[in-house]
Every structure is written in C-alpha cells, then in structure tokens.
Amino acid sequence: MILDVIASSSLPPGSEALSQTVECIVDVVVASNDVLVEKESFKVLATYLERIVPVIKELSRKEISNSQSLHAPIEILNREVNNAKRLTRECSKRSKVYLLMNCRKIVKSLENGIREISRGLSLLPLASMDLSSNISEDIRVLCDNMEKAELRAASAEEEILEKIESGIQERTVDRSYANNLLVCIAEVVGVSTEKTSLRREFDEFKREIENAWLRKDQAEAIHMEQIISLLERADATSSPKEREIKYFTKRKSLGTQPQEPLQSFYCPITRDVMVDPVETSSGHTFEREDEEEVLRCLEQLQKLCEQRDVHREWVIMEDHIPILIELLRSKGRATRDIKSLVLVILCLVASDTDHAKERIVSVENAIEVIVGSLGCHEMKLAMAKANYFKHFLQRLSSGPEDVKMTIATALAEMELTDHNKASLYEGGVLDPLLHLIEHVDIQVKEVAVKALYTLSTLPKNGLQMIVDGAVGPLLDVLFNHSSSSLSLRETLAATIMQLAISTLSQEADQTQSLLLESEDTFKLFSLTIFSGPNIQECVCSVIQALVQLCELDRPNVRANAVKLLYLLADECDEAIILENMGERCVKTLLKIIKTSNDDEEVASSVGLIFLSWDIRRTMAMR
Numbered sequence: 001m002i003l004d005v006i007a008s009s010s011l012p013p014g015s016e017a018l019s020q021t022v023e024c025i026v027d028v029v030v031a032s033n034d035v036l037v038e039k040e041s042f043k044v045l046a047t048y049l050e051r052i053v054p055v056i057k058e059l060s061r062k063e064i065s066n067s068q069s070l071h072a073p074i075e076i077l078n079r080e081v082n083n084a085k086r087l088t089r090e091c092s093k094r095s096k097v098y099l100l101m102n103c104r105k106i107v108k109s110l111e112n113g114i115r116e117i118s119r120g121l122s123l124l125p126l127a128s129m130d131l132s133s134n135i136s137e138d139i140r141v142l143c144d145n146m147e148k149a150e151l152r153a154a155s156a157e158e159e160i161l162e163k164i165e166s167g168i169q170e171r172t173v174d175r176s177y178a179n180n181l182l183v184c185i186a187e188v189v190g191v192s193t194e195k196t197s198l199r200r201e202f203d204e205f206k207r208e209i210e211n212a213w214l215r216k217d218q219a220e221a222i223h224m225e226q227i228i229s230l231l232e233r234a235d236a237t238s239s240p241k242e243r244e245i246k247y248f249t250k251r252k253s254l255g256t257q258p259q260e261p262l263q264s265f266y267c268p269i270t271r272d273v274m275v276d277p278v279e280t281s282s283g284h285t286f287e288r289e290d291e292e293e294v295l296r297c298l299e300q301l302q303k304l305c306e307q308r309d310v311h312r313e314w315v316i317m318e319d320h321i322p323i324l325i326e327l328l329r330s331k332g333r334a335t336r337d338i339k340s341l342v343l344v345i346l347c348l349v350a351s352d353t354d355h356a357k358e359r360i361v362s363v364e365n366a367i368e369v370i371v372g373s374l375g376c377h378e379m380k381l382a383m384a385k386a387n388y389f390k391h392f393l394q395r396l397s398s399g400p401e402d403v404k405m406t407i408a409t410a411l412a413e414m415e416l417t418d419h420n421k422a423s424l425y426e427g428g429v430l431d432p433l434l435h436l437i438e439h440v441d442i443q444v445k446e447v448a449v450k451a452l453y454t455l456s457t458l459p460k461n462g463l464q465m466i467v468d469g470a471v472g473p474l475l476d477v478l479f480n481h482s483s484s485s486l487s488l489r490e491t492l493a494a495t496i497m498q499l500a501i502s503t504l505s506q507e508a509d510q511t512q513s514l515l516l517e518s519e520d521t522f523k524l525f526s527l528t529i530f531s532g533p534n535i536q537e538c539v540c541s542v543i544q545a546l547v548q549l550c551e552l553d554r555p556n557v558r559a560n561a562v563k564l565l566y567l568l569a570d571e572c573d574e575a576i577i578l579e580n581m582g583e584r585c586v587k588t589l590l591k592i593i594k595t596s597n598d599d600e601e602v603a604s605s606v607g608l609i610f611l612s613w614d615i616r617r618t619m620a621m622r
Helices: 002-007 016-031 039-062 068-093 096-101 103-122 133-148 155-169 175-189 195-214 218-231 240-253 260-265 291-307 309-317 321-328 335-350 354-361 366-372 377-385 389-398 401-413 418-426 430-436 442-456 459-467 471-478 486-502 511-517 521-529 533-549 555-569 574-580 583-595 599-621
Strands: 277-279 285-287
Touching: 016 039, 016 068, 039 068, 039 103, 039 133, 068 103, 096 103, 096 155, 096 175, 096 195, 096 218, 103 133, 103 155, 155 175, 155 218, 175 195, 175 218, 175 309, 195 218, 240 309, 291 309, 291 335, 309 335, 309 354, 321 335, 321 354, 321 366, 335 354, 354 366, 389 401, 389 430, 401 430, 401 442, 418 442, 418 459, 430 442, 442 459, 442 471, 442 486, 459 486, 471 486, 533 555, 533 574, 555 583, 555 599, 574 599, 583 599
Parallel strands: none
Antiparallel strands: 277 285
C-alpha cells in the first residue's frame, strides 16, 4: 500500500527537510483514520498527500533539494503538512461536541491547507529540474486538482449548526428544543443517547471553555457559552436541583422581583403569591377574594405555561403547585371554571418531566384531589397525555375506597393510546382491578370491568391477562348472578371475548391453548346467550382463532375449541363461516370424527360440517 511506499522512501542524508515532510505525511495519513469528525474531508487530504510522495522521491534522486529555488516550495510543504498533522491530532483527541461545533472551521482549514500545498508545488521550477515528463505532468495535474478542491461539512453537521444558530438568535429556551438538539448532536458525533453518556459529552464540551479562555480566544469562549446556555436546558445536561439553583441565583440577582412572566402573580403590598388578585383602575394588582380575578389570573398563567416549558418550570420553582392544588378544593360560583383551568395548568406542567409529576404528587393528597376533580372528557384525556398513570396506580392499589372508585372510573372512560394501555398493564393495573371486581358493590364491579375491557383491546395486554390468570375471576363474576347485573355480565362477556381475540395476534404463541385449558372452559360455551353489541362483534372474530385451535394435537384443547366453535357458528354471519371453514377445516373435522373418543367433540364436528354444507347449498340456490 501507499504507506509501505512512503516508509520505504530512502532519502539522501542532505535531504533533511524532505525527510521531515515524508515523516509528517506518514503521521497525517495514519492519524486521518482516527479523526472524530469530517472523516471524508481528512480522507481527501490524505489522498492528496500520498500523491505527493513520488514527487519528493524524484526530488531526492536528483539531489537538488538544496537548490535555492526549492527553498520556498519545500518550506510551504513542510509548514502545511505540519499544520495538517497538528489539526489531525486535535480532531482525534478533543471533545466530539466541540469538534462538531467547529466543523466548518476544520473543513476550511483543510481546504486552505490543500490549496497552499498546491501553491507550493506550483513553485517548483519544473523546466530546470530535468524531471521525467510523466512526473512533471503528474505535478501539474495534482496542483490543478488541489487548487480546485472544495470541501464541505456533512449535511447533518450543517443542520445541527443551523439549529444552534437559530436557537441562539431566537433565544430559544424550551427544554424540548434542547432535548431534541442534544439527541441530534449525539447521533451525528456517534455517542449513545443515554442520559449519562450525554451528560459526560456535555461536561467535556464545557471544559473546552476553560481552554478557550486560557488561549485568550474570547470570541470562541463567548460563542461556546451561548451554545452551553442553549444545551443546558436539556434534561440530560443538568439535574432539576442544578436548574433550581441556577434559577434562584438569577432570581436573587433581581432583588425581590420574580422572573418577569410570573411578576403578575405577586401582590405589590404583601409580596406574597396572590391567590385572589384584583386589578385596580390605576392598573395595579392587589390581593382580594374575588373568583373572577382568580379566573383571570389562571387564564394568564395558562397562556404562560403554553408559551414555553421554562415558564412551566418556573411555576414549580416558585412553589405555585400547592396553591393550584388548594384551588381544586375551593367552593364557589366559579368553582367549575377555576378547577378546569387548574387541571389544564397542572397537565401542562406535568407533561415535561417525571420530576414535574413528582413535585405535583408530593403535595399532600394531590392525586386524590386531582382525580376527584376530573369531571369532563377533555380533562381525562389531558391527564392521560400527561401520563399520571404511575401515581394513579399507587392510589388504585392503596388508596381509600372512594379514590379507587374514582381512579377506576377515570381509567375506564379515558381515551387511552396503545402506549398508555401497555404502560398501565406493565405498571401493575391488573391486580387492583381484579380485586375491585370482587367488591360487593355492583357499581364498583362494573367500573373495574369496563377498565379491564379497555385494557384488553390491546392484544399484548389481552395475551398477558390470559397468562396472568384473569379469565377465571372474570368467569366467576360472570356466572354469579346474585352479585351481578345484566349490563355487568354483558361487559364481562365482551372482555373475555376480547381476550380470545388477542390470541389471533402474532405474539400469541401458546397463549391460545391456555384460554381453553382452564377448568372453567365449559363456562365459555354459555357466552352465546349474551347478545350485546360488543359481544357479537367479538364472537365473529373468535371464530378464526377456534378454527386454528381445532388443528392442535392436544385432545383437551382441541375438543373444547370444536365444541365452542359449533356453538358460536350460529351467531356469525354466513360469510364469516365460509371464509374460515374452507376445505382444510373440513378435512380437519373429518379426521376428528374418525379418531376422537369424545362423543360431544365428534357430534360438534359433524354439526359444523353440515352447517358449512348447508350454508354453501343455500347460497348456491340464491
């Protein structure tokens, strides 16, 4: 390879300068493989340097390295190759984030260096050097190529720099912007997006500021401080405690004045946060017990929280959360509107970080008060989006009976995403809900079952509910007529059917058979007596799963599947039967008739074959 050629290039003793140039070229070519940024640009540089080696060898053979006319070109070559060596080493050791921030400067330095080397080569007196025509032509071509070389930072790097410039110019302080920007930076420089890794890279970048000040490079240091100020809003770059310290440091520098967006909530007389503010005709706001002014104050706070996440963080740091929770306990003619605004604000505050949720929950009985205030569909949806589930589940498991009822009702009525449903189940929602369906109060049972039905609509949850033994308790309540109503039994049956549907998913594996191996399997047959819309919608979907189970080589499971399939077939649309009971199914049923020792299974198989045949004959006659 070219490195071998370079290493074997023997130069005469008098060619010390040329020898140093060759050594530097070797270092640059080797080190260019280890740079952390602009690998393609360094590769271009290394390629050009490798092409210079034959020129140096030719000069050494002619023993003209000491010629006066060669001093300038050799000096340029030495200088620029040494500069390239220094730059390559820096780009192999400095902070990755720092190098990314300086990628344009690095590319420009490489481009200028390549062109300076081209200028040095062009100064060679080719006409008087008695070089071969091939070498002379190679030098001319090389000079031309290097002179025209144009290097650019990668598009991903340019995009990062543009976002940083935009954030600095627009003074963007939103945490979400900083979080996304930091992740993009990590992906570009090739580091993990895990928080500890991001924090480590950020700390290394911050240390570069000290080096910049030591170099007395004030412009670079100031620019880096602006970048750090933008990035330190990210969750990974500073802890809530660090942000709080910084906030109050700035807060104290303002004297007794709070941060500007929150000033309107402080009474100019008492200097306390106003619970009931009122504005006079002179434009000043003072404390007064007036619900209309509370509403006005909350509306303004909502707007502030919607504008920037830093405003939401200030709400936490200024300890407004206990005041907001207390307002949820208030009574009066405007209570409903006040509570709605408070819940919206709390959802906005909680939507940013787990720390924000913890601060809310740390207020005494906060979750109980919040859940008790959820009176409308929009509020429940907002709380779901804010992901309060961890704290809901804690109260669902250990809270008072009325709180459990309220939370179960909220879960049953919320519009949950698949991610919400999965998070709830993984958080342990099944056990407390199964406990509630054994409650003596039928209303509590119904709420718990509705919540279970909602969760079971995610196939992943449905399968796990089967594995975790939810079918037995559901069946027990379903057939305990003394402690259930018709509507409750309808919802129970629909939930069990939904579990059966989940076995159709690709994740099912052996879970299908678990549903039919239960000692209570015979109870499933009785589900056909229910005719609610949810049940009938599910029944047709279960047919497909049962047809598959009929093919299992497990007599007990197969027999239950055949019997239940026969009972459900009459409830399904004829097209569903024809779609699922094709030639393969008929062959399976015929095999069962010949080999089974279970008379009911044989009878059900015969009935299914005749049902299928009758449907086809009827449709043919139409």
